[in-house]
Amino acid sequence: xxxxxxxxxHLIKEKRxxxxxKCYPIxxxxxxxxxxxxxxxxxxFLISFYEKMQSDKGSIPDRFSAQQFSDYHSELNMSSLELGxxxxxxxxxxxxxxxxxxxxxxxxxxxxxxxx
Amino acid sequence: xxxxxxxxxxxxxQEAETVTLSCTYDTSENNYYLFWYKQPPxxxxxxxxxxxxxxxxNATENRFSVNFQKAAKSFSLKISDSQLGDTAMYFCAFxxxxxxxxxxxxxxxxxxLTVNP
Numbered sequence: 362x363x364x365x366x367x368x369x370x371h372l373i374k375e376k377r378x379x380x381x382x383k384c385y386p387i388x389x390x391x392x393x394x395x396x397x398x399x400x401x402x403x404x405x406f407l408i409s410f411y412e413k414m415q416s417d418k419g420s421i422p423d424r425f426s427a428q429q430f431s432d433y434h435s436e437l438n439m440s441s442l443e444l445g446x447x448x449x450x451x452x453x454x455x456x457x458x459x460x461x462x463x464x465x466x467x468x469x470x471x472x473x474x475x476x477x
Numbered sequence: 478x479x480x481x482x483x484x485x486x487x488x489x490x491q492e493a494e495t496v497t498l499s500c501t502y503d504t505s506e507n508n509y510y511l512f513w514y515k516q517p518p519x520x521x522x523x524x525x526x527x528x529x530x531x532x533x534x535n536a537t538e539n540r541f542s543v544n545f546q547k548a549a550k551s552f553s554l555k556i557s558d559s560q561l562g563d564t565a566m567y568f569c570a571f572x573x574x575x576x577x578x579x580x581x582x583x584x585x586x587x588x589x590l591t592v593n594p
Binding site: 392394396402403404405406409411416417419449451453455457465466467468470471473 | 568585
């Protein structure tokens with residue numbers, strides 16, 4: 362079965378640079394979530410999109426922005442990168458149209474971002 | 478806001494034995510969803526099992542089962558016949574009922590399980 366695809370798998374940037382992470386959800390999934398997992402930490406929710414509209418916002422810095430496109434893929438844009446942004450960034454997708462809130466989120470393999 | 482607590486940072490078990498990981502949560506909601514995710518050294522996040530709060534029957538997936546105690550707000554994971562491939566970080570996660578900001582997952586801090594040969 363198709364899974365959530367994230368690219369790139371690894372990304373190395375320097376401080377103050379920008380980065381773009383991409384996420385391709387499972388086909389027919391209408392909701393995308395972004396999570397940040399720092400070293401030795403649990404995943405923290407950043408932002409989500411449902412049917413291409415922002416659905417919920419968590420602890421996402423103002424330096425970060427995201428959007429979901431017409432083909433349902435999503436991009437997380439990160440600017441003025443800081444050392445503390447080094448983390449594993451997960452994208453997850455689910456299907457919730459029709460109030461199907463019981464559908465689980467399926468995670469991609471993550472993008473490991475390292476800031477030098 | 479919901480909170481999820483995993484009180485066991487690390488656990489170990491011998492291969493073929495049974496181990497139980499603990500999770501408690503705090504919420505004022507009556508209907509919600511609970512999950513266990515597994516994160517092996519490869520860092521993938523893999524769904525292990527899920528439980529819907531309105532279902533009294535405990536969920537079971539092969540060697541994995543849960544003990545869901547709604548009144549006590551407890552959601553433990555039992556792994557039977559432990560295998561070396563079960564070595565991973567296990568996260569307990571909570572999701573609220575549909576609507577508003579309830580679709581996101583709130584994770585516990587995780588329990589690192591090591592299965593010894």
